[in-house]
Amino acid sequence: xxxxxxxxxxxxxxxxxxxxxxxxxxxxxxxxxxxxxxxxxxxxxxxxxxxxxxxxxxxxxxxxxxxxxxxxxxxxxxxxxxxxxxxxxxxxxxxxxxxxxxxxxxxxxxxxxxxxxxxxxxxxxxxxxxxxxxxxxxxxxxxxxxxxxxxxxxxxxxxxxxxxxxxxxxxxxxxxxxxxxxxxxxxxxxxxxxxxxxxxxxxxxxxxxxxxxxxxxxxxxxxxxxxxxxxxxxxxxxxxxxxxxxxxxxxxxxxxxxxxxxxxxxxxxxxxxxxxxxxxxxxxxxxxxxxxxxxxxxxxxxxxxxxxxxxxxxxxxxxxxxxxxxxxxxxxxxxxxxxxxxxxxxxxxxxxxxxxxxxxxxxxxxxxxxxxxxxxxxxxxxxxxxxxxxxxxxxxxxxxxxxxxxxxxxxxxxxxxxxxxxxxxxxxxxxxxxxxxxxxxxxxxxxxxxxxxxxxxxxxxxxxxxxxxxxxxxxxxxxxxxxxxxxxxxxxxxxxxxxxxxxxxxxxxxxxxxxxxxxxxxx
Amino acid sequence: xxxxxxxxxxxxxxxxxxxxxxxxxxxxxxxxxxxxxxxxxxxxxxxxxxxxxxxxxxxxxxxxxxxxxxxxxxxxxxxxxxxxxxxxxxxxxxxxxxxxxxxxxxxxxxxxxxxxxxxxxxxxxxxxxxxxxxxxxxxxxxxxxxxxxxxxxxxxxxxxxxxxxxxxxxxxxxxxxxxxxxxxxxxxxxxxxxxxxxxxxxxxxxxxxxxxxxxxxxxxxxxxxxxxxxxxxxxxxxxxxxxxxxxxxxxxxxxxxxxxxxxxxxxxxxxxxxxxxxxxxxxxxxxxxxxxxxxxxxxxxxxxxxxxxxxxxxxxxxxxxxxxxxxxxxxxxxxxxxxxxxxxxxxxxxxx
Numbered sequence: 001x002x003x004x005x006x007x008x009x010x011x012x013x014x015x016x017x018x019x020x021x022x023x024x025x026x027x028x029x030x031x032x033x034x035x036x037x038x039x040x041x042x043x044x045x046x047x048x049x050x051x052x053x054x055x056x057x058x059x060x061x062x063x064x065x066x067x068x069x070x071x072x073x074x075x076x077x078x079x080x081x082x083x084x085x086x087x088x089x090x091x092x093x094x095x096x097x098x099x100x101x102x103x104x105x106x107x108x109x110x111x112x113x114x115x116x117x118x119x120x121x122x123x124x125x126x127x128x129x130x131x132x133x134x135x136x137x138x139x140x141x142x143x144x145x146x147x148x149x150x151x152x153x154x155x156x157x158x159x160x161x162x163x164x165x166x167x168x169x170x171x172x173x174x175x176x177x178x179x180x181x182x183x184x185x186x187x188x189x190x191x192x193x194x195x196x197x198x199x200x201x202x203x204x205x206x207x208x209x210x211x212x213x214x215x216x217x218x219x220x221x222x223x224x225x226x227x228x229x230x231x232x233x234x235x236x237x238x239x240x241x242x243x244x245x246x247x248x249x250x251x252x253x254x255x256x257x258x259x260x261x262x263x264x265x266x267x268x269x270x271x272x273x274x275x276x277x278x279x280x281x282x283x284x285x286x287x288x289x290x291x292x293x294x295x296x297x298x299x300x301x302x303x304x305x306x307x308x309x310x311x312x313x314x315x316x317x318x319x320x321x322x323x324x325x326x327x328x329x330x331x332x333x334x335x336x337x338x339x340x341x342x343x344x345x346x347x348x349x350x351x352x353x354x355x356x357x358x359x360x361x362x363x364x365x366x367x368x369x370x371x372x373x374x375x376x377x378x379x380x381x382x383x384x385x386x387x388x389x390x391x392x393x394x395x396x397x398x399x400x401x402x403x404x405x406x407x408x409x410x411x412x413x414x415x416x417x418x419x420x421x422x423x424x425x426x427x428x429x430x431x432x433x434x435x436x437x438x439x440x441x442x443x444x445x446x447x448x449x450x451x452x453x454x455x456x457x458x459x460x461x462x463x464x465x466x467x468x469x470x471x472x473x474x475x476x477x478x479x480x481x482x483x484x485x486x487x488x489x490x491x492x493x494x495x496x497x498x499x500x501x502x503x504x505x506x507x508x509x510x511x512x513x514x515x516x517x518x519x520x521x522x523x
Numbered sequence: 524x525x526x527x528x529x530x531x532x533x534x535x536x537x538x539x540x541x542x543x544x545x546x547x548x549x550x551x552x553x554x555x556x557x558x559x560x561x562x563x564x565x566x567x568x569x570x571x572x573x574x575x576x577x578x579x580x581x582x583x584x585x586x587x588x589x590x591x592x593x594x595x596x597x598x599x600x601x602x603x604x605x606x607x608x609x610x611x612x613x614x615x616x617x618x619x620x621x622x623x624x625x626x627x628x629x630x631x632x633x634x635x636x637x638x639x640x641x642x643x644x645x646x647x648x649x650x651x652x653x654x655x656x657x658x659x660x661x662x663x664x665x666x667x668x669x670x671x672x673x674x675x676x677x678x679x680x681x682x683x684x685x686x687x688x689x690x691x692x693x694x695x696x697x698x699x700x701x702x703x704x705x706x707x708x709x710x711x712x713x714x715x716x717x718x719x720x721x722x723x724x725x726x727x728x729x730x731x732x733x734x735x736x737x738x739x740x741x742x743x744x745x746x747x748x749x750x751x752x753x754x755x756x757x758x759x760x761x762x763x764x765x766x767x768x769x770x771x772x773x774x775x776x777x778x779x780x781x782x783x784x785x786x787x788x789x790x791x792x793x794x795x796x797x798x799x800x801x802x803x804x805x806x807x808x809x810x811x812x813x814x815x816x817x818x819x820x821x822x823x824x825x826x827x828x829x830x831x832x833x834x835x836x837x838x839x840x841x842x843x844x845x846x847x848x849x850x851x852x853x854x855x856x857x858x859x860x861x862x863x864x865x866x867x868x869x870x871x872x873x874x875x
Binding site: 217246276294317319329431 | 761763784785805817849852854868
């Protein structure tokens, strides 16, 4: 997030949500949005599903799946045409406006309305409202990123915020809400194939030298593999050994049959986990993992806030995960010497300029939002206040990119997927209370479709894509539009990702979980 | 800012206009008792525990809801005030089960604390008592409406924090009660089990079912930590007794969420205690997992990884780190991959 969560209730006059079912996936943020709306802020919800916040919204735009770029271009078309953009911000803080202007010129309300399914009136109203409100926050989550054009979707959001000057001030910004407790931190720590901690590129010679010196080894100079590439490489025999800590790609990654085959072909697989997961079944060695309650450390939230995790009970496996990695490393002939997680943090911080000022002591009360370059720096609640990371904000002219697989005669339904309130990817099925009330998949089916299919609420349905077939219970509801089936991915008995699309964003390698073509029949 | 001068217990104080008498007194270190008041919620002045005597006013004034006025002369603990508070407590206790010795809230009950302070042991009023069945139909929240004092904190938390509006007052007079629509149970309602209601309840009317019978409040050690579910970054207290995790409770000092939590954060923690947790390393032998020692498991890992690296080069290894693990664990996984295995093949589920 460029901005901070609490600005929702303290600063924002308008919230525009695109592809985020916030009250379910990020409940506390969703509750704050509802508070802000009830206290007078405007709320625009752009989502094909009638999510809870759609009920509260001033405008709920039921967008056709996979048409976010035309929608955003359509708003910008109107904003430029009517002269509602922030000319000062565009001139002083941004560049390449001409490219944006010439692209969005083609996205007339008439054309956009046909593509997106949103009425021209609503396009005009929302464009004007967003552009003319002083402090407007734009939020998105995986409804924007889990498309083959995820990167372009994100850039389009940035285009819109820059065009209207909704950046760099409290109550504004482009705010992706991140789905997992420490997905921000895992990125910040360099658990990525192209960067070390603090987003320092592995191909930068000076950076590499710094880490080589600190770690006393010589380091590889070429970018590594991203997850989907790892499993491709496992399938074709290039990757032969893997260590997987706390992930269950068999259940959570798209096209799981491909993942299973790759894991099967590995010569050696180590999985470190809390439970014997679907992925752990493929391991040669399983190491028991310690949970969040059993370790000291830190998580970094979606608003870049580093906060303490504190050990409350002894680790069930007898040692913390950091100790296991140290022991593994020592056996490999590279002893790591840390007495506690704080020493790990301190080493990392000393090597990462954006985190250098953060110490455990400073995190004690309220955590700190990075960037925080020195011990007297208070942290950063709002990014890009004076300038962007690259200097000027670069407008991009972006054209519509349709989903890789769209419904056709043979597979006439669009499968959309996501999370439900009560579950979180892989740990909640082991919560007895939650599992006792939400133990199986309830696929959402529109009443019109249910009628045509002869399916009643609670019936079992068979959902088939080009990749496979699964069964699940049907929940007949107008939350989904006609032609859409919506499923979560939480249940091993209905492994939705066995049938999701093979489409990937070519830049981020994120799967197109939000659009696949399926056929549906009564099971 | 407009300032207002007033006198509380004979001492003059100046506070910003709009400050309540309760807050003004608090600034002077004077503690006025409350039951229905809570900082994060709107003030309704329902319980009358916070009444004070204001010179010239025709009745005692609820200090949580009344703003200061210039020249106000306030007495917070005068005989009239003390008598009124005692009477309020007496009336509440008249219809409250006195089974404190087995009540889950014992040790953390606002009503009990005030009765202790004001010397209310047993009510002088002998009248009807409620005999509601205790609602146990969901796995998270126990609702014992016999212990409800109708302060309305839960109603306001549900409406003002979560915005779910699941519960409200129904019926009138003695039969007044807090319930979901049509006096159904929570399982029949639109309740999202965020448990905000439990976190604000001043008595044993609403309690965490998972914590029932697990320990007395004073035996519990609270450890503030960060939630392991979504990326919002909520803080809460892990409740630990005798080295065992027994629950999660709100910590209102949390910078992002304050008291608010969701079903996962408040009630999903019990995966930690699940009996299917892996406790020892396992090695696959003839297609089956067998228990082994850390030493043997780590030896096998080191031997296999070394062999594969020597035979096929560093890029034949790849590591998946985890968005659920700590920063420190993630840092070590990428350091291990890069410094020990010699490859940049490290990633995690940010993109999947």
